[in-house]
Amino acid sequence: MAEKRKLCLSAKGLTKVFGFGKTRTVAVDNVDFSFYEGEVISIVGESGSGKTTLSKMLLGLINETEGEIFFLGQKRDIRSQRNKQEYWKNIQAIFQDPFSSYNIFNKIDSVLLDCIKMRGGGNLPKEKKIEMMREACSFVNLKFDELTNKYPFELSGGQMQRLMIARIFLLKPKILLADEPTSMIDACSRATILDMLMELRKEIGMTVIFITHDIGLAYYVSDSVYIMEHGKFVESGTPDEVILHPKQPYTKRLINDVPKIYEEWDLSTVG
Amino acid sequence: MIHTLQQIFHSGKFKLGFAIFTSLLAFIFIYPIFIPEAPLAILGQGTFFPPGIYVNVYDSLDTSKYIINQEGAAKRRIANKLSEDDRVAIKEYLVAAGVDESRIDITNTDELLQQWKATFDPKRSIKGFTNAKRNYYIRLNTALQSLYSTGPAIIAVNDPETNTLLESKKVTVTEYVNVNEVPTVRIFPLGTDNFGRDMLTELVAATKTSLQIGFIAGLIATLIGLTLGLLAGYIGGFVDDIINFISNLFIVIPPFVLLVLISFSIGQEQRGASTVAAVIGFTSWVWTARAVRSQVISLRNRDHVNLSKLSGHSIPHIILTDILPYIASYVIMAMILQISSGILAEASLSILGLGPKTTEVPTLGLMMNWAMIYQAQLQGNWWAYFPVLAVIALIAFSMNLMNTGLDQVFNPSLRD
Ligand SMILES: Nc1ncnc2c1ncn2[C@@H]1O[C@H](COP(=O)(O)OP(=O)(O)OP(=O)(O)O)[C@@H](O)[C@H]1O
Numbered sequence A: 001m002a003e004k005r006k007l008c009l010s011a012k013g014l015t016k017v018f019g020f021g022k023t024r025t026v027a028v029d030n031v032d033f034s035f036y037e038g039e040v041i042s043i044v045g046e047s048g049s050g051k052t053t054l055s056k057m058l059l060g061l062i063n064e065t066e067g068e069i070f071f072l073g074q075k076r077d078i079r080s081q082r083n084k085q086e087y088w089k090n091i092q093a094i095f096q097d098p099f100s101s102y103n104i105f106n107k108i109d110s111v112l113l114d115c116i117k118m119r120g121g122g123n124l125p126k127e128k129k130i131e132m133m134r135e136a137c138s139f140v141n142l143k144f145d146e147l148t149n150k151y152p153f154e155l156s157g158g159q160m161q162r163l164m165i166a167r168i169f170l171l172k173p174k175i176l177l178a179d180e181p182t183s184m185i186d187a188c189s190r191a192t193i194l195d196m197l198m199e200l201r202k203e204i205g206m207t208v209i210f211i212t213h214d215i216g217l218a219y220y221v222s223d224s225v226y227i228m229e230h231g232k233f234v235e236s237g238t239p240d241e242v243i244l245h246p247k248q249p250y251t252k253r254l255i256n257d258v259p260k261i262y263e264e265w266d267l268s269t270v271g
Numbered sequence B: 001m002i003h004t005l006q007q008i009f010h011s012g013k014f015k016l017g018f019a020i021f022t023s024l025l026a027f028i029f030i031y032p033i034f035i036p037e038a039p040l041a042i043l044g045q046g047t048f049f050p051p052g053i054y055v056n057v058y059d060s061l062d063t064s065k066y067i068i069n070q071e072g073a074a075k076r077r078i079a080n081k082l083s084e085d086d087r088v089a090i091k092e093y094l095v096a097a098g099v100d101e102s103r104i105d106i107t108n109t110d111e112l113l114q115q116w117k118a119t120f121d122p123k124r125s126i127k128g129f130t131n132a133k134r135n136y137y138i139r140l141n142t143a144l145q146s147l148y149s150t151g152p153a154i155i156a157v158n159d160p161e162t163n164t165l166l167e168s169k170k171v172t173v174t175e176y177v178n179v180n181e182v183p184t185v186r187i188f189p190l191g192t193d194n195f196g197r198d199m200l201t202e203l204v205a206a207t208k209t210s211l212q213i214g215f216i217a218g219l220i221a222t223l224i225g226l227t228l229g230l231l232a233g234y235i236g237g238f239v240d241d242i243i244n245f246i247s248n249l250f251i252v253i254p255p256f257v258l259l260v261l262i263s264f265s266i267g268q269e270q271r272g273a274s275t276v277a278a279v280i281g282f283t284s285w286v287w288t289a290r291a292v293r294s295q296v297i298s299l300r301n302r303d304h305v306n307l308s309k310l311s312g313h314s315i316p317h318i319i320l321t322d323i324l325p326y327i328a329s330y331v332i333m334a335m336i337l338q339i340s341s342g343i344l345a346e347a348s349l350s351i352l353g354l355g356p357k358t359t360e361v362p363t364l365g366l367m368m369n370w371a372m373i374y375q376a377q378l379q380g381n382w383w384a385y386f387p388v389l390a391v392i393a394l395i396a397f398s399m400n401l402m403n404t405g406l407d408q409v410f411n412p413s414l415r416d
């Protein structure tokens, strides 16, 4: 890339340890990285490699055991509740499991209203708020007028994740952490949701940190790819470098695990 | 909300418990409307009148008379006149006079009197009987003659001028009064207690106070437990350590021992019903706090809480909207249990004589205490303690039923 890339989120020696003694797990093990503004960064790894733990630390939802996180080149300080709330205006997330992401006692419009309030729109006239929510919903192909007075659990998994994207649409954060947003839904809505995410990214120009275990997907959407194994980044670079010319055996295995539709299955190995 | 209510009332156990509890409540509130009497008013002179209808003898003399010829009336009259002591004395004589003991049945009046007639001989002296005893039996024999008398009884009044008795009324054996026409009738459906107070009125008032005590105690315990549990669970760290330390203190010293010690040190005079309720509440919050804490810990890292944080909500807002509703059903269930155990705790305290002071209001525990002190159970005065026990059992039973019913609704794995 020709222009100078601006640092957006970076970390040094980031470590997270759960438990102690016999139950001690090092979920994230001394990782360093630099994510640049406007890019799509993919973090790929198999289940249990520490992807979600890393993203929760980046979001400031759990404390790091060791290491430092830098936001826009500055050391991040979110010890006070106030700083945290300020930080969360810049960084947002879509979680892995849409079914547990919503408070089952709150109606859908309150989810979207919170976003408007967070952007300082709490005092806007009611009509204006409704118009904004309607716009956000239509962006993700949901009909706002059918959703008011409904509860999140009355939606399908795909609709819930689309509602999550509508949230991001209203919040317009600098960084979005999407933690396997499509792993719990069917292949058909998966494509739609990815399309919407990428379109939204273009529209508001945010950095997207895309967490997935599907290395093929990472190849198509990202500007840089990080491969994670047992809490460590074992390989990183552009998709071409990492996926077309993998150096690590772990990366090769991840690539080989992707089923290839046009390849004939070797049935002799089965049974 | 409506859906949840429907589900709750779908559970058979909850419905049964709810029905028992509401009928109990309804009775407590309706009864005083019809019988607005002070629950501690002393009516009877004497202890433990058995349940029944009490008709004023004096007033029944002035009530219009009906002549009824009833078969068997004479027999029952004689049986009633022959007292327990007389029967035992007769038996003693008969045995001493050589009648086979197995043939004597003191409950069978007819036979007993026949045996007496056949055996008794005033001139006969029986070995081992003193002269005084012989005279006693002669007097008894004369008295027994009058058992058969059917002449009218004469009611006389004293003429203050001449100081003589004037005949005012005659009562014959076939005269009856209608109970409905006697102006002064008192019904004691559950008899009276050791102080001569109407047991039912007292029981209703006691149930009401005990429920209030249980409710206040349950509310206090639940509020304290809930607040501490939420703080310890959500904030964690130092706050959690302090709260944990306090709860451990309360766990190491069994709450009932603490309850006894505190009640004792407050002293009889200061112990009103609400004080006792507060003391029970302050000593029984620990398990609620523990349970709430562990539930909050499992909730606080859920994604919906994370989303709420990311939406810029403050900690109090998150606790109130993202944590509390999720444990509300559990807290309500815990509170129902706290209420019923509060009632039981009051009863246990009062039986030990550490309950509320006795002059103000009756409670279920106090009633048990009174019955016990006056040895109702030894004298066979079942009405002084059995209804109280039944009410305590009914309250605990219905509340536990409601609780299991709720459990089935909130915890799908328990549904049958
Ligand atoms: N709260 C926790 N307490 C203890 N251990 C945890 C906790 N959260 C995660 N771990 C452990 O940390 C490791 C990484 O978990 P993480 O959820 O980050 O994996 P992941 O890469 O997101 O997996 P997946 O693809 O299945 O979502 C796992 O071994 C997990 O058991």
Ligand SMILES: [Mg+2]
Pocket: A051, A052, A053, A096, A179
């Ligand atoms: Mg994960």
